[in-house]
Amino acid sequence: MWCRTRDRSRQAQAPRFALALTSGFGRGPAEMGARGFEVCHHGARFAGSSVKSLKEQCRRENPDTTRESISMSSHTYIVSSGWVLTSLCACLVTPACSSDMDAGEATHPLSAGDAYIIGGADAKSHGLDAIGSLGIEQAATDAAGVIQRRYVPFCGGTLIGKETVVTAKHCIVVARRLLDPGDTLYFAVGPDGNAPERRIEIADFRMAPGDQGGFIGNGRDVGVVHLDEAIEDIAPLSLGDLSDDDLETRFGAIGYGIQDSAGTAGTRKAGTVTLRARRGKVFSHIFGSFEGFIHYTETHDVSRLLEDAPRREDSDDEAWNDYLRRRYDETLLLDGYEAWVGHVAGDVQPCNGDSGSPLVRRAGGELAVYGVVSGGLGSDRMRCDFGGIYATFGPATRAFLEHARSSPPPSVAGP
Incomplete structure (x- = not known):
């Protein structure tokens, strides 16, 4: 997952938390936000020097906040432009200092204890271990005739029962295609999908009913x-239900997919x-208008997106425009079963390898999963852009999931 840079025009929005870049960017201190998190103030700008000084300044700006409620994080990652951000330190004020925390708990995608992972940061907390990755151990014979094995993560998944993991249907299709004898x-x-702490063999698959329509x-x-x-x-994790009341609110996005323009992937x-x-x-x-969609098709490689398109060189302008209009009008979110998220300054960006990874929110003190990454688009700016499409748990899918986690197949349930 990538982090989308905050637009200066949106900085007045609150609540948010402040991030100070102590080195590496070349533009001095910067501020990024996470709209939807209750904090005790709207974020101060820090002249970054050290974690200790940032903590002290955060405490001065928040005199009513206890020492324990100030936390700092540091990590390095590459944004799409190729710039490296180092020593990215966040002064995070615990939501508990807000009198609205209990009433507004649904606005907190993750708990205060998990807050350090916001913005595409490492998610190493063992409290998130229900969110893992799907991987394949492949066997191949080298030139000397010795069988070598390698392990490759390819999708995300979330434990929703002791023996049941929810993922994307297309991840199962991919797994079946990848799987060879042996x-x-x-x-x-574990937080590192390339070197997991534990691997549990997959015994069986099931796919939700309904195979027509949708973004992909x-x-x-x-x-x-x-x-x-x-x-x-x-x-x-429990299963969550989305409603229209959740529109324009924040959720957590967690995955092991591509994190930067170099293709780094595999860690949570x-x-x-x-x-x-x-x-x-x-x-x-996504594009705001048919004209915006046309511009995208004219400036990007859309061969995979428009796989059913007639050959452009065989179509006159009117026929081509009619085809694009049909695609524009007929590519619909499955009502109740898909959602578009992201593409807001400060949001992370799901990408390749995040398929099947969860959309989560903390409610009642526990994390619930509301959907899984299904698909998205790229651009000339980033490998993945414009947010992402999640498959969500409408009535038929939720019934499928409830049955799957309560009734594992005989090969799994045992005698």
Whole structure:
């Protein structure tokens, strides 16, 4: 996941937390925000020098905040321009200092204790271990005839039962395509998908009913994998239901996918995204108009997006325009089963490898999963851009998931 840079024109929006760049950017201190988090003030600008001095300044700006409620984080990542941000330190004021925390708990995608992971930062907390990755251990014979094995994560997944992991339907399709004799599929636990702390073999798959329509043409893009053994020491996440009341509010996005323009991937990252739409024309939401969609098709490689398109050189302008108009009008979010998120300054950006990873929010003190990454678009600015499409848990999908986690197949449930 990438972090989208905050637009200066939106800096007056609050609440938010302040981030100070202590070195590496070349533009001095900068401020980024996470709209939707309750904090005790609207964020101060810091002349970055050290973690200690930033903490002290944060305390001076927040005299009513206890020492324990100030936390700092530091990490390095590459944004799409190739600039390296180093020693990115965040002064995070615990939401508990807000009198509205209990009443407004649904606006907090993650707890105060998880706050350091906001903005595409490392998500190493073992409290997030229900969110893992799907991987394949592949066997190959080298030139000397020796069988070598390598492990590759390819999608995300979330534990929703002791033996049941929710992911994207298309991840299951990919897994079946990748799997050769001698290969093994796993659900991996831990913040590093390339070197997981634990791997549990996948015994079976199921896919949600409904295979038509939707952004990627896969219908309700949700599936589950059943594990060969139960996970007893990690609490599964509950299932959440989206409603229109959640529009323009923040959720947590967590995944192991591509993090930068260099293609770095495999470690668990997290941040927040804004829920933008639950129905309607996808390209209208993303580009704002048919003209904006046309501009995108004229300035980007859309061969995969428009796979069913007639050959441009064989079509006159009117026929081509009619085709684009149909795609614009007929590419719809599945009402109740898909959502568009992100593309707001400060949001993280789901990308390749994040498929199947969860959309989460903390409510009632526990994390719940509301959907899984399904698809998205790229641009000439970033490999992945414009936010992402999540498959969500409408009535038929939720019924499928409830049944799957309560009734694992006989091969998993045992005698």
